[in-house]
Amino acid sequence: MxxxxxxxxxxxxxxxxxxxxxxxxxxxxxxxxxxxxxxxxxxxxxxxxxxxxxxxxxxxxxxxxxxxxxxxxxxxxxxxxxxxxxxxxxxxxxxxxxxxxxxxxxxxxxxxxxxxxxxxxxxxxxxxxxxxxxxxxxxxxxxxxxxxxxxxxxxxxxxxxxxxxxxxxILPTGWQAAVWCDIEPTDTVAIWGAGPVGQMAIRSAILLGAKQVVSIDFLPERLSMAAAAGAITINPGEESVKERLDALTDGKGPEKCIDAVGMESHSQILPEHLYDRTKQTFMLETDRPHVLREMILLCRAGGILSVPGVYGGVLDKIPFGALMNKGLTLRTGQTxxxxxxxxxxxxxxxxxxxxxxxxxxxxxxxxxxxxxxxxxxxxxxxxxxxxxxxxxxx
CATH class of the missing domain: 3.90.180.10 (Medium-chain alcohol dehydrogenases, catalytic domain)
Known part of the structure; x- marks a missing residue:
């Protein structure tokens, strides 16, 4: 064959x-x-x-x-x-x-x-x-x-x-990611990554009754696909993710966040990007966790982080203190x-x-x-x- x-x-x-x-x-x-x-x-x-x-x-x-x-x-x-x-x-x-x-x-x-x-x-x-x-x-x-x-x-x-x-x-992966958010009718669900899994998560979150779904990605064609499903879109290359999410949530941040990117995420912050790339080069870090870091910091206190994005090994500079002190719930795993x-x-x-x-x-x-x-x-x-x-x- x-x-x-x-x-x-x-x-x-x-x-x-x-x-x-x-x-x-x-x-x-x-x-x-x-x-x-x-x-x-x-x-x-x-x-x-x-x-x-x-x-x-x-x-x-x-x-x-x-x-x-x-x-x-x-x-x-x-x-x-x-x-x-x-x-x-x-x-x-x-x-x-x-x-x-x-x-x-x-x-x-x-x-x-x-x-x-x-x-x-x-x-x-x-x-x-x-x-x-x-x-x-x-x-x-x-x-x-x-x-x-x-x-x-x-x-x-x-x-x-x-x-x-x-x-x-990808369909059950996006669905599970949304289900694990325990979505309520008053929730804003922010989804990093508008690739295939992110697209399925967007539609799943809408079907499960979220008040508003926000799609975050760099690629206009992906954001157009997300907008066609009814999502609000943010391009990090054109505007601040934090400022836009704050504007959409009265300054409190989204209740639910989904990482549909995983181990190869890209940061617009040059020192962070260079740090991860350097650590990878010297095999001191396997994954680039920019999205995970950003979700922890931007999620509303008491919120839920759902991570369908694949991670393979060792991550660095995770703000675990923020995760713990804000009382965030982290749910992840293969589907x-x-x-x-x-x-x-x-x-x-x-x-x-x-x-x-x-x-x-x-x-x-x-x-x-x-x-x-x-x-x-x-x-x-x-x-x-x-x-x-x-x-x-x-």
């Missing part, structure tokens, strides 16, 4: 790889009909996340058709149309029984590596470093799905790929995808939510290596890339 393969920093290749095979009775093999490039994939593209090895297949936003199932898999059959959550879940461990699917205790086959990095293991993830199991990803023509009798979302025929694909990651998918499917079918708006570029899988830098640089207003293996013959 053909797949997108990681070979090092900014080196993604379209190569022939061995076809996946059934390895366990709970497995399934799917023929990929659609996959996507995620902002989290860019962390791998820049080699910011440890644990990648040359030859690893990328991708964790994938859907398709079941073509083969293991002998113990009674939940699926060939022909089923499924979206695949980005985390692999057993459905049986203590964490899965609680709905904490992103920290499944059984699916990370390299749990010792995760324990060394994080103190405890997390779930296995598709296409996302050997810290999370080293599983092949879904930017490929075929994907083996371990624990597939639980690691799947059955997709109704009424929902096209352009909508269903995003049930695998528990299957906890939310039933209600999200219902919202899509009812027409209340259409995640397909985020797709700005569709391309054959073979163009994946050229789409990575385009997505990274936002050329041609590129906000979300959808890859279609079946386009190869066109």
């Amino acid at each position: 053909k797949a997108l393969v990681w070979h090092g920093k900014q080196d993604v290749r379209y190569e022939t790889m061995p076809d996946p095979e059934i390895e366990d009775g709970r497995d399934a093999i799917i023929k990929v009909t659609s996959c996507a490039i995620c902002g989290s994939d860019l962390h791998l593209f820049h080699n910011f996340m440890p644990g990648m090895m040359p030859g690893d297949i990328l991708g964790h936003e994938t859907m398709g058709e079941v073509v083969e199932v293991g002998k113990d898999n009674k939940a699926l059959k060939p022909g089923d149309r499924v979206a695949i959550p980005f985390q692999i879940t057993c459905g049986e461990c203590e964490q899965c029984r609680k709905g904490n699917f992103s920290v499944c205790e059984r699916t990370n086959r390299k749990a010792k590596l995760a324990e060394a990095a994080f103190g405890r293991t997390t779930a296995g993830l598709f296409g996302y470093t050997h810290l999370t199991g080293g599983y092949a990803g879904g930017q490929a023509e075929y994907l083996r799905v371990p624990f597939a009798d639980h690691t799947h979302i059955k997709v109704p025929d009424s929902i096209p790929d352009e909508q269903a694909l995003f049930l695998t990651d 528990h995808v299957k906890r939310w998918t039933d209600e999200l499917i219902e919202l899509i079918e009812d027409g209340a939510l259409d995640p397909s708006f985020v797709v700005t570029h569709k391309a054959p899988l073979s163009e994946g290596p050229s789409m990575y830098p385009k997505f990274e640089s936002r050329k041609d207003n590129c906000i979300k890339v959808m890859l279609k293996p079946e386009m190869e013959a066109a």
Whole structure:
């Protein structure tokens, strides 16, 4: 089969790889009909996340058709149309029984590596470093799905790929970020980052009844997309985030703040930016946490910080004293995808939510290596890339 393969920093290749095979009775093999490039994939593209090895297949936003199932898999059959959550879940461990699917205790086959990095293991993830199991990803023509009798979302025929694909990651990620804010009708929700996850968080916060939603980003095309959903927009390159948020909240700051940026945030404050870049260069810091710092300082006392943005390692100069003394609540973690998918499917079918708006570029899988830098640089207003293996013959 053909797949997108990681070979090092900014080196993604379209190569022939061995076809996946059934390895366990709970497995399934799917023929990929659609996959996507995620902002989290860019962390791998820049080699910011440890644990990648040359030859690893990328991708964790994938859907398709079941073509083969293991002998113990009674939940699926060939022909089923499924979206695949980005985390692999057993459905049986203590964490899965609680709905904490992103920290499944059984699916990370390299749990010792995760324990060394994080103190405890997390779930296995598709296409996302050997810290999370080293599983092949879904930017490929075929994907083996371990624990597939639980690691799947059955997709109704009424929902096209352009909508269903995003049930695998960015839609439930934005939804969870908003749910964790405990939004009340009087709340202002400020969302840093208007990329795909930020866009989903904006729409989720509006659906959940926020008084006003504020989108903060540098890119006009992203802010236009946010404004189209009903968000107030702030471009930090053109105005002070603090002054504008104060003006919108009678000087008190937003009650709820969402970091949809994560480890590669950019600061307009030159000393802060140079500090983080220097620390990264000398491997004294792995992540640039400008947004997290700013949220802590600007959030209203007693507020909630929700962090869906991915962080990989060690941060510096976090104003933890402000977080503690202001009585802020911090909620974060990889998304528990299957906890939310039933209600999200219902919202899509009812027409209340259409995640397909985020797709700005569709391309054959073979163009994946050229789409990575385009997505990274936002050329041609590129906000979300959808890859279609079946386009190869066109």
